[in-house]
Amino acid sequence: MEKGTEDGVAAMAACYQGFDPVSYLQYNYTAPRADFERQDSIVPWKLACLHRAFTEGDVSGELLVDVGSGPTLYQVLSGCEVFGKVLLTDFLEVNRQELKRWLQDQGGCSLDWTPYLQHVCKLEGRRPSAWTEKAARLRLVVSDILPIDVHCPRPLSPDALPSAGADCLVSCFCLESVSPDLAAFTRALGHIRGLLRPGGHLLLIGALGESYYLGGPGVKIPVVPLDEAQVCASLKESGFTLIRLEVYTLPQDMRVGVDDVTGVFFVKARKD
Ligand SMILES: C[S@@+](CC[C@H](N)C(=O)[O-])C[C@H]1O[C@@H](n2cnc3c(N)ncnc32)[C@H](O)[C@@H]1O
Numbered sequence: 001m002e003k004g005t006e007d008g009v010a011a012m013a014a015c016y017q018g019f020d021p022v023s024y025l026q027y028n029y030t031a032p033r034a035d036f037e038r039q040d041s042i043v044p045w046k047l048a049c050l051h052r053a054f055t056e057g058d059v060s061g062e063l064l065v066d067v068g069s070g071p072t073l074y075q076v077l078s079g080c081e082v083f084g085k086v087l088l089t090d091f092l093e094v095n096r097q098e099l100k101r102w103l104q105d106q107g108g109c110s111l112d113w114t115p116y117l118q119h120v121c122k123l124e125g126r127r128p129s130a131w132t133e134k135a136a137r138l139r140l141v142v143s144d145i146l147p148i149d150v151h152c153p154r155p156l157s158p159d160a161l162p163s164a165g166a167d168c169l170v171s172c173f174c175l176e177s178v179s180p181d182l183a184a185f186t187r188a189l190g191h192i193r194g195l196l197r198p199g200g201h202l203l204l205i206g207a208l209g210e211s212y213y214l215g216g217p218g219v220k221i222p223v224v225p226l227d228e229a230q231v232c233a234s235l236k237e238s239g240f241t242l243i244r245l246e247v248y249t250l251p252q253d254m255r256v257g258v259d260d261v262t263g264v265f266f267v268k269a270r271k272d
Contacts, residue, residue, distance in 0.1 A: 001151075008180030009151045012222070016091060016178070020216030021071035021098045025111045027214060027258035029072065036119050042264060044119065045248045046172070046205055047074060049266040051123040054078040058243075059201045061167020065089065067148060067155070067192050068174025071098035073113055073138070075172045075205070077120040080138045083168065089148035089156065091178070096145045103139055150175060150188040156195060165197040172205040176224045177213060182234070185224050189238040196271045202240055204267040206231070208247070213259035223259075231265055240269040 001009070028034075034043035053059060055078070064083035066076050069090045076086055090096050101108045117131035126134075148155045169192060179185040196202065207213075210223040228247060235242055246266040255261075 005180070005184060008184065012178055012180055013091075015219070015221045016215065018216055018219035019092055019094065019221070020219065021094055022110045023214070023216040025071055027256070029074070029111055032254055032256065034115075036115055040251050040254075042248065042250065042254055043074065043116075046264070046266070047077070047116070047120055047123065049205070049246055050075065050078045050170070050203065051120065053201075053203050053266075053268050054082050055124075059168055059203075061197075061200070063087070063162070063166045064168045064170065065156075065161070065166040065195055067150065067169055067171035067195070068178065069095065069099060069145070070174075071095045071110065072172075073099070073102060074116050075170050076138065076142075077116060077134065078123075079168070079170060080134070080141050081124070084141060085143050086138075086141045087160070087166075088142055088145045090145070091147065091149055093147075096147070099145050103142055103145070105139065150178060150191055151184070153191055154194065155191050161195060166195050166200060167197060168201045168203070169196050170203045170205075173207060175204075176206050176210070176226055177221060179224050180222070182224055182226075182230060185226070186234040186237055189234055189240075193238055193240065193271055198271055200271050201243075202267070202269045202271065204231075204235075204265075204269065206265055207259070207261045207263075208265055209260070209262035211260055213261070226265075228265060231267065235267065235269055239272045241272055243268040243270060 035041040063085045064079045065087045069088040117134045118128040121130045175185050175188045209225050211225050212220050215221045248264040
């Protein structure tokens with residue numbers, strides 16, 4: 001890594017030392033951003049994109065890896081029905097601990113995921129009360145929660161994956177919010193590509209037009225502001241074929257002062 005890039009990556013890592021999972025969940029995963037009564041709320045939009053992507057029939061295999069899970073589980077609620085094994089990953093121990101508390105079901109979680117589980121059950125045409133079955137399924141298939149660094153050419157420890165790689169990757173709001181610039185974002189995309197088997201799918205969700213977000217009170221984390229054309233160009237440059245790009249524009253009342261995001265993209269792509 002060149003010196004300037006190395007400094008930029010180190011500065012991002014330093015910012016993340018102030019990341020507070022409890023605040024982050026509160027800012028982004030409660031109403032109005034997670035309002036299941038509203039069609040135009042951001043979380044239901046993300047869940048609908050993921051539901052569609054996982055039920056179209058082309059995404060399949062045994063192993064699903066979520067890159068940069070953070071303290072959240074919504075991103076694997078559809079995928080856990082399709083894959084027999086799910087790996088969660090994050091850079092920070094505090095986030096891995098948060099996920100562990102939910103998986104071990106011993107209380108102490110910072111967010112109640114029940115409405116999320118119920119909503120995805122509804123999308124799947126099941127009774128909302130089937131949420132307990134979905135929770136049990138997720139606890140069954142998540143086999144580990146591992147440290148990851150997308151700035152390393154090999155983001156996971158060498159023995160974490162079978163040699164063929166994962167069948168599918170999900171990654172939400174990670175690459176653009178941990179990269180100092182567009183070049184680092186594209187490079188990170190190339191690094192995570194190495195985790196995927198040829199022909200495997202990438203489901204990527206991320207922020208558009210965002211220059212920062214709050215990782216906790218007063219913890220301003222810089223973000224690479226992306227537009228759709230840049231996302232498409234980075235995917236191409238990193239060896240992915242785009243299958244679909246969808247864009248969500250944030251309604252005014254969803255701009256709640258915890259970031260300056262203007263939209264969200266959802267990408268379904270395949271490793272060439
Ligand atoms: C904006 S959060 C996204 C969390 C979650 N995926 C979501 O959808 O809300 C970005 C995440 O990237 C993680 N992260 C920070 N540096 C990273 C790195 N170098 N490699 C991978 N993940 C990193 C952070 O710990 C944080 O959980």
